Amino acid sequence: MTAPRDIPNDLIESLKSLGLTRYEALVYIGLLRTTGATATEVHETSGVPRASVYPVLDRLVQKELVSVSHTTPKRFDAVPPGQGIENLMRRIEDDAESARSALERLYREKRPEARGNQEPIWTIYGEENIRARLSDMFLGAERRVEMLVARDLLVEHVLALLGPVPESVQVDIITDTWEGEQPSRFRIHAHPPGAHQKPHTSPGKGLRYESSGIFLADDVRALIWMGSSGEQPSALYSESTGLVQFVRRYLTSIMEWVGATGQ
Amino acid sequence: MTAPRDIPNDLIESLKSLGLTRYEALVYIGLLRTTGATATEVHETSGVPRASVYPVLDRLVQKELVSVSHTTPKRFDAVPPGQGIENLMRRIEDDAESARSALERLYREKRPEARGNQEPIWTIYGEENIRARLSDMFLGAERRVEMLVARDLLVEHVLALLGPVPESVQVDIITDTWEGEQPSRFRIHAHPPGAHQKPHTSPGKGLRYESSGIFLADDVRALIWMGSSGEQPSALYSESTGLVQFVRRYLTSIMEWVGATGQ
């Protein structure tokens, strides 16, 4: 490679993920620093071989990132970055939309496929995905939702998901501290911090105190949120009787401990 | 390739432009039609070689498109399409944003670089880019804006850009027909259809009657909008005295023809 000399590599990677090749990225960047450059000048400022510059410029014009003059020799000019990125994103969003609708179609054809006995335990990665599953759990609950959850996690992510839960569902929340009024909607039990954290782990280590939680819906679906220090969070989700019963017992003993009027 | 048998190719291309490889797309699609498939089942439904399925699944998990069970053998499940696409788009938008800000920084460093004499003639592709340039023209005008423009182009694209033009700038518009009230803001001259279209071209051919226009600001900047039949529109823009004077003369004679109280 001739000239990513002063160009940060992750900028090029970002542009690649917007659908450009390395050459296209280099040429566009080079073009942004000049005005009305000839192909040869583009070659010089971008470090891309002169012969390669022509097809690359053609593609960039096609992608609405550069404009061409009608002079001879041709002169090239970059569309301003804001506009250019927007042009790229428009294409990508179109693709995303058409992919999404095609995939939804396929997805609906999936037979519900009752996977009888032995329910597996799923690992879910990424905050978004965990929240989506948690929201499903809450919405699907018919009688009762129970949770043991660190306060920051509760206020940052969980409370917002509890809005749509119907009145008929009893919601018990155990958390470490609670300041302010008791929301009439749920039953919140404060709980001395540290007591319920990491039954198996020593407190001082890498696992963060915050961002973990245990959720149970109707005694049939359980989710364990594990916010592994700074990294992408992950969660276990299961409808298997094994894990559900474990969680059931765990919650029950905590409930007794904090003196909640349990089930 | 073993099995893009019933999978539309442009779906795969769309997914590729969202950052997936062909294999990743095939596996994700295959996974959408099953529930809790083992790696071997994934291999069967996707047509991807069994040995390749493992690294591909790893990457998909990393990209938050699939979740894994903790059973042995591992079972895989697709994140629903809507959620999945959203997860992909989030990454891309992050890249877009960081690229945009990095590029803006570079862009600002560009020396204005007075390219003295001989102004070139630019070709601009894409509706968005043309509109942006046109808007610049209007906003930069200090005394007068004149245009000869097909009615559909006028109402679809141009009128909206004229809003911010200050009162002190005189705006003359020549178009083919005009129904309804005369906007007090501009001077609109109706003009028998066909008479001003394509001076060099016979009317019956491929060039569409609609979607062309000529714009002149302050006698120094000219833009010619060419809406080539159904395709991506393009435009010429210039500040060169040559093109500007051509446009000036052209507009003047049309003005006289329609009996406008010209300059």
Next chain:
DNA sequence: TAAATGTTGTTGCTAAAATAACAACAAGGT
């Protein structure tokens, strides 16, 4: 219980496709 068989997950190597890099040259302009 031991042998045969099967499946899962891994590793390493080869093939094909997409990108990148270069050499050479025709056409024009000076």
Next chain:
DNA sequence: ACCTTGTTGTTATTTTAGCAACAACATTTA
């Protein structure tokens, strides 16, 4: 005669795809 632009064809390099072989288990069969 010389230089620059724009084009073409050919050869690396990198990324992606495809395959074969195998260790680790688990299941069946004798």
